[in-house]
Amino acid sequence: MGILHEDVVIIKQTEKEDEATVITINCPDKTGLGCDLCRIILFFGLSIVRGDVSTDGKWCYIVFWVVGKASIRWGLLKKRLLEACPSCSSANTLIYYPAESQPPKPPDVFLLKFCCRDRQALLHDVTQVLSELELIIQRVKVSTTPDGMVMDLFFITDTRELLHTNKRKEDTYGHLKAVVGDDMVSCDIEMVGPEITACSQGPPFLIPPAISEDTFSLEMPDGCKHGSLQSDSVSVTMDNSLSPVHTLIQIVCRDHKGLLYDIMRTLKDYNIQISYGRFMTKGTKDCEIDLFIVQADGKKIVDPSKQNAMCSRIRMELFRPLKVALVSRGPDTELLVANPVELCGKGRPLVFYDITLALKMLSTDIFTAEISRHMIGGREWEVYRVLLDEGDGSSVPRRKIKEAVWRLLMGWER
Structure with a gap:
């Protein structure tokens, strides 16, 4: 199956100031791809107000709704997103999956x-x-x-x-x-x-x-550790009953700059694969995130100690990123x-x-x-x-x- 190179990343700019620009990404999948894409979007000074992620473990389809200043260099953003997508740095007109990706060369450092x-x-x-x-x-x-x-x-x-x-x-x-x-x-x-x-x-x-x-205060107040939802705290819960093959993580928290990046980098560090995800802001403060995930071995997270460790880590990362x-x-x-x-x-x-x-x-x-x-x-x-x-x-x-x-x-x- 092939896909045109220019269709890997599509940016549909809004003509109205109060509407979000839509970024669509359709490319081979890899663990941590969402984190890499969110980091690039954050680097360009954009905020993600809504997101949808879907993957079969080999190919992914991601849509981000973003807002930011009017001076964004959209062409350059598209180029950077393309470079982050597996197999999308090829000069060929058509790209295919699978393709062995080479480890990135460390960048030259200048003084x-x-x-x-x-x-x-x-x-x-x-x-x-x-x-x-x-x-x-x-x-x-x-x-x-x-x-x-x-x-x-x-x-x-x-x-x-x-x-x-x-x-x-x-x-x-x-x-x-x-x-x-x-x-x-x-x-x-x-x-x-x-x-x-x-x-x-x-x-x-x-x-x-x-x-x-x-x-630094590396610990959270006890109320936030146990998931009580105060104005500035975080609720993180896991559920294995809604899907036969996935663990559902549900997050409710106050929005902040780079929120989706903070979630994605945490899951990337745990080597967690997102099969389906939805991110949405409610009003100007609260966010709701639903993520259906699996471990590196493709299985649910059923060990209570692993569930508690991950929930606690996500709460900490979002309460004080x-x-x-x-x-x-x-x-x-x-x-x-x-x-x-x-x-x-x-x-x-x-x-x-x-x-x-x-x-x-x-x-x-x-x-x-x-x-x-x-x-x-x-x-x-x-x-x-x-x-x-x-x-x-x-x-x-x-x-x-x-x-x-x-x-x-x-x-x-x-």
């Missing part, structure tokens, strides 16, 4: 060294440029000197895989220059050596004394944000962008910033550490900073 005079919201503006250019920040080290100069070190990968070319580098320089202007002192991009690449993508770092399980904390460093304040890393090594997109945007909206300056990987609570986390510049006596209460960052990360800024 962007950027020096300029400091100003308010500079880090967010640079982060926004990198995001628009599809340059993924893997690690960052930002510091401010006493004389008002900023040295930014970004370890980045290029979604377009063109950063080794002079044209792509010059395009990046031009976009950064347009934002920074005459404040730019120097800017350089170079591919890092294997030893630096291994350091930036290899085993997670040891936890420094400043970061531990106690830094990211961890936010403010800690005192002597007279200074450090903002810490952590998000769990998928077992494949990928983290949630646009977290650093949202952090810097929230601080920009609060007119709160950044003195230093760093992204790194840590083992916390037996899991790998991507940790964003931002030392706030309060030298002139910030008038923004610390509690308000934490709340503003949290709400923007969850998509509740309005």
